[in-house]
Amino acid sequence: MTDKPQIEDLSGDKYKYGFTTEIEADTAPCGLNEDIIRLISAKKNEPEWLLERRLKAYRHWLTMSEPHWAKLKYDAVDFQALSYYAAPKQKAKPKSLEDVDKTLLDTYNKLGIPLKEQEALSGVVAVDAVFDSVSVATTYRAKLAQSGIIFCSISEAVKEHPELVQKYLGSVVPYTDNFYACLNSAVFTDGSFVYIPKGVKAPMELSTYFRINAQNTGQFERTLIVAEDDSYVSYLEGCTAPQRDENQLHAAIVEIVVMNNAEVKYSTVQNWYPGDKDGKGGVYNFVTKRAACRGINSKVSWTQVETGSAVTWKYPSCILQGDNSVGEFYSVAITNNRQQADTGTKMIHLGKNTRSKIISKGISAGFSNQTYRGLVDIAANAKNARNYSQCDSLLIGSTCGSHTVPYIRNRSKSAVLEHEATTSKISAEQLFYCQQRGIKEEEAVGLIVNGFCKEVMQKLPMEFAIEAGKLINISLEGSVG
């Protein structure tokens, strides 16, 4: 017995989403070249302009190299060993929810995401379900269409709303942006498209549920959300993957465009398979998420609870271009065992009176390593811009690492910036105090951790908050013993 919380065995089998779905898939051969890109484009019956964009991105990607500035260590990805397209074989494209393959419906049921529309509309969530490279179902489309909202897979949007896709796709994250974004621009397969017309407030939460199933397949999804003047939408994203010994690559792009007086809330509960206790397997999560607040008084908030992935590289950002626009980032990141996360945000203040708020809560346990990396950039014209940043780290045990790297670039004399950071540790004294009152060590850790991230959890939509709270407890199981 010692006075330090001990790290105990937490193997991947605690990961309850680790099952594999046996379904025949239509898979592209491994490797990446122009022919593969043409194949993806052909499989999706894409218009010529999109193929051209893909090829342009691919040619540019060939000139780029993987970024290594993040505090992450992982085996290099062999991009030629991956397959870039895998779609579950379904007889024909399902016309309605009833036609979706039963194996797929069962899979989503098992994941707790029933793909059906209930009668009552209170508390319901519209779901776009993306399975490997394709969207398999989108619920409540008709209901949403009544108010002019478009909610469909990006592949469908390409066909049905090409003018919108052409106008906005790549307008927030250009293909030249970074290595992974460029790769995504060349090979993205599916994802969700949301368009909220002027003056419309979405009558329900919209969500996308991403599932990687196929082996050796990269998932490159693409989400595009456009909120016109005076509109509002709250959007949720969930992700899981089977437990596999090989690493799986996930390189997504999310783009959000927010116009005058519009507001978008984007929440993520990221629970990709984290690998086993020795760091074998798990998802590489290399994601570019960015919102452009183009309008006056526009507002975007990113709320994320990150418990999964073996390696995370992710910095949801806000470009605050419109005067008085507001960007918020609320994040809980948990790493355990051998997980690594380099995550944070970028707040780019361009407009006057723009405001941003960053609340980041990092929890590290086991042998994991976590870095908060954030940029607050205030342009010379961003008069009276304000930023408040708070980065708190909580350590469990003494074998994990936690780092905070805030970058600040301020060229505006009238800007006001505040930054606070704390690092604390769950002490043996605290655990014993809880235990002396009858609370088990693991429950005590959950209690302390949930208290630590309360501020962020409160920002999640209700239905998600409960789920996310449980997820936090699960991902910390075995972190003390």
Added chain:
Amino acid sequence: MTQKLLEIKDLYAGVAESGKEIIKGLNLTINAGETHAVMGPNGAGKSTLSYVLTGKPDYVVTGGSMRFAEHDLTALKPEERAALGIFLSMQAPVEIPGVTTQNFLKHAINAQRKYNNLPELDAAEFLKLLRSAAKNFDISSEMLKREINVGFSGGEKKRLEILQLSLLQPKLAILDEADSGLDIDALKIVSQGVNQWHTKENSLLIITHHLDLLRQIKPDFVHIYADGKIIKTGDMALAEELETSGYKNYLDAAK
């Protein structure tokens, strides 16, 4: 009929990390309903005894036995000992940032109820119980919403410990300097709270340096504890004597 609640026989225990021995051959039996006071010089090992009884992982038992209501304590985890009914009011209650007092207490009560196969209290039932108890200890609802022990004054912490005693209704309460740092009114609140809980079935082990609390909670036995064991047992008269003449005579005699 007297019923043994706690029986410590020839106990040896020390610091787990360094092996330093602190408790050296301690014998103590506490029957149901009895109140025992333990007095002794600083560093004698009184707090260590309270931690060894409650299973703090910093310490390791190297010899002897501790039995509590038919259970071998050494085999039980701290939370199991708590759920069996051993409560420790700590000399230095621990601050837990992020966890409100109220939420902490709810988890504690329900964890113990669960262990004892009782239905857990729902939010409303718990709040009702908590509010009426808090009133007795002059603890405001504002304080219950604060993070547990964080920024509490010394006296507030001690009052909260006894509030927990009254909520958790243990069989044995160990009060380690529950009286230190209390003003006159708080001392009254604490002793009343303890007396209210204390019945014929419940037992008390009071560790203290002062007579004030003992005068309110009349002990059946007073032990002098020095160098890891009990060197003299008496009653309240012994405590009164110590107040005037100190430990010196007994310490010299024990050598």
